[in-house]
Amino acid sequence: MKMLENNNTTEELSFTVTITSKFRKQAENFRRQQANAEKGEQVYRNTLAVLAVNYYCQCMELETDLEVGDSWDSLMRSLLNTADLTIKDLGKVECRAVLPGSDIVEVPAEVWTDRIGYIAVQLSESMNEATLIGFVEKATAEKIPLKQWQSLEGFLTVASTPRPIVALLSNWVNGILDAGWEMVETIESLLSPPETEPSFNFRSVAPMKFRKRDNTTMGGKLLQLQKADDRVAIFVGLAAGTEAEIDIFVELYALKPQIYLPQDLQLMVLDEQGTPMMQTVAKSSKNIQLEFNGYPGEQFSVKVALGDVSIVEQFEL
Numbered sequence: 001m002k003m004l005e006n007n008n009t010t011e012e013l014s015f016t017v018t019i020t021s022k023f024r025k026q027a028e029n030f031r032r033q034q035a036n037a038e039k040g041e042q043v044y045r046n047t048l049a050v051l052a053v054n055y056y057c058q059c060m061e062l063e064t065d066l067e068v069g070d071s072w073d074s075l076m077r078s079l080l081n082t083a084d085l086t087i088k089d090l091g092k093v094e095c096r097a098v099l100p101g102s103d104i105v106e107v108p109a110e111v112w113t114d115r116i117g118y119i120a121v122q123l124s125e126s127m128n129e130a131t132l133i134g135f136v137e138k139a140t141a142e143k144i145p146l147k148q149w150q151s152l153e154g155f156l157t158v159a160s161t162p163r164p165i166v167a168l169l170s171n172w173v174n175g176i177l178d179a180g181w182e183m184v185e186t187i188e189s190l191l192s193p194p195e196t197e198p199s200f201n202f203r204s205v206a207p208m209k210f211r212k213r214d215n216t217t218m219g220g221k222l223l224q225l226q227k228a229d230d231r232v233a234i235f236v237g238l239a240a241g242t243e244a245e246i247d248i249f250v251e252l253y254a255l256k257p258q259i260y261l262p263q264d265l266q267l268m269v270l271d272e273q274g275t276p277m278m279q280t281v282a283k284s285s286k287n288i289q290l291e292f293n294g295y296p297g298e299q300f301s302v303k304v305a306l307g308d309v310s311i312v313e314q315f316e317l
Contacts, residue, residue, distance in 0.1 A: 013152040015059075015132040017052040024127070026051065033074060045097035046071060046083035049121040052130035053085050053095040062159055063088040081108045084115070090163055091116040093155070098122040098133070103146045107139040113297070115139075117158055120149050166299065166314045169238050169248075172217045181219040187233050190222070191253045221313075222255070225306045230262050231255050234304065236315065244295055246317055250302050251289040252282070261285050262306050270301040270312075 027047035034040040069084040070076035120134040134149025167178040218237035261282035268279040
């Protein structure tokens with residue numbers, strides 16, 4: 001690890017990795033799998049960049065999963081210009097190779113999403129060394145001048161910041177619920193029954209729009225708000241809408257022995273930037289709900305608030 005001097009004469013953190021024969025053998029193996037020489041060279045450089053960042057993460061005691069990314073998938077590697085590395089409990093970092101003497105880092109638009117950041121990796125002319133020379137958290141251009149990249153300290157700051165847990169609703173469709181979420185049947189016995197019925201049947205009081213759909217996927221969770229009796233159940237469901245749209249509904253229910261939700265309990269849906277899109281408030285309500293639409297890959301949050309206490313659950317379609 002060393003400090004580099006940039007054009008503004010301020011020192012910045014960098015990290016140099018020796019490209020071992022093992023690294024070159026792996027990169028050469030991936031290169032030979034490509035249909036033409038140009039694509040092979042791209043894959044070769046991408047692989048060396050990923051291996052260099054992987055080694056750096058190990059030195060920083062960041063646990064990685066080298067083989068789960070697109071860059072380690074033979075099909076995705078041949079289709080995309082990707083050099084992603086998965087860091088456990090953080091997400092993917094994109095490792096962009098920089099040729100010797102270049103002051104531009106190429107970041108293709110296909111890797112502008114689903115990344116916690118981007119690391120510029122400068123390869124030596126002899127391909128014996130790879131130096132991690134910069135970091136940016138977001139990419140909005142396919143060619144980013146090196147002078148716009150931050151020090152590696154920016155990456156370490158991101159890596160040390162706790163990441164919110166995002167529930168992947170696409171997995172729910174396959175019966176894989178995220179940690180903390182349960183199937184509806186596990187929770188429904190805890191809900192306060194309607195006054196006119198002897199027992200609670202969630203499906204019988206679900207919105208007609210969703211109750212009639214066989215392909216509706218739902219998950220539930222218990223939320224503790226303030227006092228011991230301020231617990232509610234939240235249910236999130238999704239179903240195929242028109243064309244590529246996905247219909248989503250969010251509901252809050254009171255738990256036994258309470259009949260009604262806490263007075264003035266707020267339920268909000270926030271967009272990816274945290275801006276409220278819609279909300280509703282409990283007023284002597286047994287349950288409240290919101291319905292909206294989204295598209296695959298979009299993110300949103302659900303906020304439940306009572307007084308000064310709030311709980312935010314994040315989701316990706």
